[in-house]
Amino acid sequence: MIQNHQSLAPLARRSFLRGAGVLAALPFLESLSPTVLRAGSRVPVGPPVRFGIYTVTGGTVSESWVPQETGRLGKLPSILRSLEPHKEDVLILSNLSQSGGSDGRINAHEHCAYLHLTGSDKVGKEDGKPIAGQSVDERAAEIVGSQSLISSIRMGSAGGETSFFFDQQGRSLPVERNPRMAFERMFKGRQLVAPNWQRRLALSGAPAPASGERSYETQVVDLVLEDARRLQKKVGAADRSKLDEYLESVSSIEKRVRRVQERIALEALDLKDPGPSHPHVPANLPPDAHAETRMVRAVGENPAIHAEYLRVMTDLMVLAFQTDTTRVCSLGLGSDGALFPGVVTVGYEHHAHTLEHHGNAGRIEDADPVAREGCRQIHAWYSQFFAEAVAKMKAIDEGGSSLLDNTVMLYTSYMADGGHGRTNYPALLAGRAGGKLTTGRHLAFQKDTPVANLYVELLDLLGDTRGEFGNSRTSTKAAYEGRLPGLV
Numbered sequence: 001m002i003q004n005h006q007s008l009a010p011l012a013r014r015s016f017l018r019g020a021g022v023l024a025a026l027p028f029l030e031s032l033s034p035t036v037l038r039a040g041s042r043v044p045v046g047p048p049v050r051f052g053i054y055t056v057t058g059g060t061v062s063e064s065w066v067p068q069e070t071g072r073l074g075k076l077p078s079i080l081r082s083l084e085p086h087k088e089d090v091l092i093l094s095n096l097s098q099s100g101g102s103d104g105r106i107n108a109h110e111h112c113a114y115l116h117l118t119g120s121d122k123v124g125k126e127d128g129k130p131i132a133g134q135s136v137d138e139r140a141a142e143i144v145g146s147q148s149l150i151s152s153i154r155m156g157s158a159g160g161e162t163s164f165f166f167d168q169q170g171r172s173l174p175v176e177r178n179p180r181m182a183f184e185r186m187f188k189g190r191q192l193v194a195p196n197w198q199r200r201l202a203l204s205g206a207p208a209p210a211s212g213e214r215s216y217e218t219q220v221v222d223l224v225l226e227d228a229r230r231l232q233k234k235v236g237a238a239d240r241s242k243l244d245e246y247l248e249s250v251s252s253i254e255k256r257v258r259r260v261q262e263r264i265a266l267e268a269l270d271l272k273d274p275g276p277s278h279p280h281v282p283a284n285l286p287p288d289a290h291a292e293t294r295m296v297r298a299v300g301e302n303p304a305i306h307a308e309y310l311r312v313m314t315d316l317m318v319l320a321f322q323t324d325t326t327r328v329c330s331l332g333l334g335s336d337g338a339l340f341p342g343v344v345t346v347g348y349e350h351h352a353h354t355l356e357h358h359g360n361a362g363r364i365e366d367a368d369p370v371a372r373e374g375c376r377q378i379h380a381w382y383s384q385f386f387a388e389a390v391a392k393m394k395a396i397d398e399g400g401s402s403l404l405d406n407t408v409m410l411y412t413s414y415m416a417d418g419g420h421g422r423t424n425y426p427a428l429l430a431g432r433a434g435g436k437l438t439t440g441r442h443l444a445f446q447k448d449t450p451v452a453n454l455y456v457e458l459l460d461l462l463g464d465t466r467g468e469f470g471n472s473r474t475s476t477k478a479a480y481e482g483r484l485p486g487l488v
Contacts, residue, residue, distance in 0.1 A: 047197045047398045048147065049434045050321045050329070051140045051462055052409035053117070054314075054386050055164065057334035058356050059415035060426040061376040063364065066094045067442040079379045080428070082387035088440040089390065089404060091429040091487065097448040098422040099477045100470075106130075108420035109336070113162040115422070116414040117330075118170075119452025119470025130172040133470055135165045136455040137330045138173070143462045144327040149263060153320055155182050156313050157332040164332050164414060175332060179312045180292045183285055186316075186325045193267060194275035195324050198399045200266070276397040279322050282315035284308050300338040303381075310385040318392050322403055327462075332414075334382060343381045344374040352378060356418025375418055386411050390430050407431035408461055410454075425451055429487075433461045436488055443486055448477040453484045 064079045073087045083090055098115045103124025106114065110130070114123035117135035124131050137152055145151025154165050154175045163172040176182045286292035298305040310333055317329045334352075341350045347370040349355055355378070359371035389409075396403035411428040415421060432439060445453075452470035459469060472482035 047401060047406040047434070048144065048324070048327055049436075049462060050327050050403075050407040051137070051144070051458065052317060052321070052328075052407060053137055053330040054317075054389065054409060054411045055116070055330070055332055056379070056382045056413050057336045057338075057415075058352055058375065058378065059360075059413045059417035059419075059421060060379050061359070061372060062417065062424055062426075064376045065379070065426050066424070067092060070442050070444045073440055073442055079376060079383055081380065082384040083390065083428075083430075086387065086390045086394065086430070089394065089430055089432070091437060091439045092442040093427040093429070093445070093454065093484070094424060094442065095445045095447050095449055096425050096427050096451045096454055097416070097477065098425070098451055099448065099475045103131075109415075110162050112415045112420055112422060113164055114166075116164050117455075118166055119450060119455055119472065119475075121471045121474055130163045130166070132166045132170050132172075134168045134170065135173075136458065136469065137165060137328055138167055139455075139459055139464070139469060140328045140462055142168075143459065143464050148324055148326050149260070150186065150320075150326045152328040152330070153182070153186070153317075153326045154330045154332070155179075155316060156330075162414075165330065177296055178292050179282075179295070179309070179316060180286050180289065182313075182316055183281070186320055187323075190267070191271060192279040192281070192319070192323060193270045194277045194279055194322055194396075194398075195266075196270050196273050196275045196399070198275075199269070199273055276399055277322060277403075279319055282312050282319065284312045284315075286312075300335045303338075303340055303343050306338060307385070310382075311388065314385055314389045315392070318389060318396070318403070321393070321407060322396055333385075340374075340378055340381070344377050346370050346373045346377070349374065353418075360417045360419030360421065383411075386430075393431070404431045406434050408433040408437060408458060410458065423448060427451070427454060436461050438488060443484075445484065446479050449479045449484070450475040450477055450482075453480060453482055456482055457484045457487050 060079060064077050067073060067077055073090070073092070076084050076087055080092075098112075098119065100115045100118075100120045101122045102111045103122065105125040106123065110125075111123065114120065114130055114132040117137060118133040119136075120133035123133075137154070141152035154173060155177070157164075157175045157177055165173040165175065167173055176185065286295055295305055295309055299309050300306070313331055313333065317331055320326045320329050336353045336356065338352045339350045340352060344350050344355070349358070349371065355371045355374040357371075358368040359373075359375040361367040364372075390404060393404035393407060393409075394402050398406060407430075409430045411426070411430065413426050416423050416425045429437065429439070431437070450470070450472055452472035452475065455469045456464075456467060456472050460467070468482055472478070
């Protein structure tokens with residue numbers, strides 16, 4: 001800075017230029033952070049618990065989603081019928097609602113969307129940008145994200161209507177809509193391999209495996225630290241304080257880079273002695289950018305292509321969990337503006353949004369029964385793709401347990417019903433979270449229990465100890481001291 005020119009004058013030109021190089025290097029190093037690990041994490045030694053979100057548009061048709069009886073599951077309602085072979089692996093939850101308000105600057109769809117995964121007391125917009133609390137996937141990434149290559153993956157939202165995902169500051173987060181781009185982000189430069197969790201467990205007491213020759217990134221970090229420490233001894237007090245902050249940042253990046261090197265070494269061992277499952281590239285992954293663009297654009301118009309898109313995105317989530325690329329993955333699927341000819345076989349209307357509004361009313365008896373049946377058919381159609389994901393995860397062996405056993409996956413929607421309802425959201429959990437969940441049941445809670453209570457329980461399964469999320473304790477409908485009893 002100009003005002004510190006005198007303090008820099010005694011420095012040799014070479015030292016100053018090397019110092020400038022330090023400053024120039026930081027943005028490059030920061031760019032590593034989306035795909036590297038957080039500092040201080042441990043090498044995983046057993047099948048970890050994964051957390052998935054599978055959320056679709058349009059709410060649901062409650063009488064065709066919620067079982068009539070609580071307790072052990074009998075025959076599943078029609079929307080969930082495709083999950084019948086897996087009903088011992090699911091937990092259906094009812095009477096969960098959102099009570100958060102709006103600042104009046106957002107429409108009804110945005111109101112539902114911003115509340116969806118945040119459970120905020122209030123949502124809105126500021127300078128045209130969505131404002132909400134942190135979403136549950138991002139809180140989950142804070143807990144377990146440091147243990148995998150990518151802390152959290154968000155995919156889907158082909159319709160692109162609105163935002164579900166928010167960071168700690170309440171800022172809307174981007175979603176990868178293109179399946180090939182998502183695949184390349186996860187696996188470019190890597191081979192597909194399933195971790196050998198049993199071998200990792202056997203090695204858990206041993207030092208981390210050596211990563212071989214020091215990487216280019218490690219060498220850059222070492223040079224940056226060397227130059228910064230040299231400068232630290234020569235600059236004035238004001239600059240030294242700023243440089244201390246800078247050194248702390250670079251030291252954090254150093255730990256991340258070294259942790260990535262450990263992960264690379266582990267994957268090299270897995271390649272020599274892999275786990276029992278065999279990951280593969282999704283069969284319907286678009287072969288090139290042109291095919292990918294054509295697929296994404298046609299999602300809202302062609303149910304066959306829409307189905308292909310849902311399958312490939314679901315397969316990518318399963319693959320990300322199977323290869324331990326991430327422990328947190330969210331899919332925002334469907335489109336309120338999509339057309340469903342052939343899926344909807346009643347009446348003449350195939351447009352999802354139109355059916356949603358005509359098929360929902362304050363009272364079920366006031367809704368158009370034909371439109372309501374159309375909505376039911378659409379959501380039964382969505383459910384079959386979730387059921388396919390459950391079946392695939394159940395078939396993946398992780399050495400004595402399945403991927404599904406070691407996962408908790410939330411199947412839900414950003415609205416309770418297609419009329420922008422926020423009462424009695426569809427909520428289903430699949431998987432046993434490493435044996436922590438007792439599945440095969442329907443649990444009905446008191447009316448209007450906050451959805452945020454569920455998020456507290458999900459975070460607890462991942463190791464969170466805060467016991468609070470969103471409006472779990474501050475909602476006007478607060479219940480069960482912010483928790484959900486009986487899940488385990």
